Amino acid sequence: MNKRLLSIGLAVLVSAGYSLSAFAQAKPETLVKQRQSAMVLQGKYFGPLGGMAQGKVPYDQAVVARNAGYLDALSRMAWDGFNPNTKDVKSAALPAVYSDTAKFKEAQDHFISEASKLAAVSKSGDEAAVKAQIGAVGKTCGGCHENFREKQ
Amino acid sequence: MNKRLLSIGLAVLVSAGYSLSAFAQAKPETLVKQRQSAMVLQGKYFGPLGGMAQGKVPYDQAVVARNAGYLDALSRMAWDGFNPNTKDVKSAALPAVYSDTAKFKEAQDHFISEASKLAAVSKSGDEAAVKAQIGAVGKTCGGCHENFREKQ
Numbered sequence: 001m002n003k004r005l006l007s008i009g010l011a012v013l014v015s016a017g018y019s020l021s022a023f024a025q026a027k028p029e030t031l032v033k034q035r036q037s038a039m040v041l042q043g044k045y046f047g048p049l050g051g052m053a054q055g056k057v058p059y060d061q062a063v064v065a066r067n068a069g070y071l072d073a074l075s076r077m078a079w080d081g082f083n084p085n086t087k088d089v090k091s092a093a094l095p096a097v098y099s100d101t102a103k104f105k106e107a108q109d110h111f112i113s114e115a116s117k118l119a120a121v122s123k124s125g126d127e128a129a130v131k132a133q134i135g136a137v138g139k140t141c142g143g144c145h146e147n148f149r150e151k152q
Numbered sequence: 153m154n155k156r157l158l159s160i161g162l163a164v165l166v167s168a169g170y171s172l173s174a175f176a177q178a179k180p181e182t183l184v185k186q187r188q189s190a191m192v193l194q195g196k197y198f199g200p201l202g203g204m205a206q207g208k209v210p211y212d213q214a215v216v217a218r219n220a221g222y223l224d225a226l227s228r229m230a231w232d233g234f235n236p237n238t239k240d241v242k243s244a245a246l247p248a249v250y251s252d253t254a255k256f257k258e259a260q261d262h263f264i265s266e267a268s269k270l271a272a273v274s275k276s277g278d279e280a281a282v283k284a285q286i287g288a289v290g291k292t293c294g295g296c297h298e299n300f301r302e303k304q
Contacts (some may be wrong), residue, residue: 037189
């Protein structure tokens with residue numbers, strides 16, 4: 001392995017605020033930023049699908065398959081960011097995130113499961129089935145936001 | 153399709169700042185936020201791999217495979233956010249992003265290609281090969297940051 005080249009990459013990370021020694025214990029502010037980043041990207045890639053399901057955006061099979069694949073990954077990325085040590089960091093997360101953990105976990109799992117199904121269905125090219133599954137994913141977004149996120 | 157449920161999901165998106173009518177023309181500030189979110193998550197999932205390649209974090213095959221899969225997706229998410237209409241939004245992007253577009257595209261493609269190889273190699277469980285490929289990905293992070301991002 002070329003250690004000099006790896007060092008360049010790691011130097012980039014460190015300069016971006018990632019302390020190598022702190023991987024196992026990221027700062028609460030970093031965890032919040034990371035989980036919010038996952039939500040931002042879920043919005044980016046779910047948005048057009050929602051528009052397609054509602055007929056407001058032309059249906060595009062290639063975009064659906066790509067976005068659904070991304071969402072399958074993105075749906076799994078936010079949750080370890082809701083560490084109890086982030087409780088006092090300013091965000092839209094409601095206290096229920098930290099007190100009703102079983103229900104919160106259930107809502108996460110539901111979203112992950114429906115997003116995973118969407119990724120599978122999106123490969124079929126069956127437009128009606130895809131649109132129905134987009135609806136199912138949208139419902140799970142709401143399921144979490146309604147109970148665990150401040151109204152915006 | 154259950155239109156009422158889909159509407160809930162879309163209402164969540166709209167309340168989060170995603171205008172359905174504006175999908176094709178996201179605001180410059182939104183594009184910057186989205187591309188920065190992709191970078192934050194690249195850091196989240198590459199960081200531990202860099203630590204493993206340097207021997208500073210214990211090698212964990214399950215984490216490697218998961219993170220490499222995420223990075224394969226994340227490596228593709230930032231680039232449409234560097235739209236020329238974001239030129240005047242405050243960020244660390246250097247003017248070269250918008251003037252030396254061919255070289256910038258080449259750097260993006262190089263990163264995507266190496267991240268994709270890492271996802272493939274990570275399934276092999278060959279620790280030495282994985283570590284070498286982590287180094288190759290790290291190099292491509294630096295290749296872009298050195299020329300297209302303000303020194304931090």
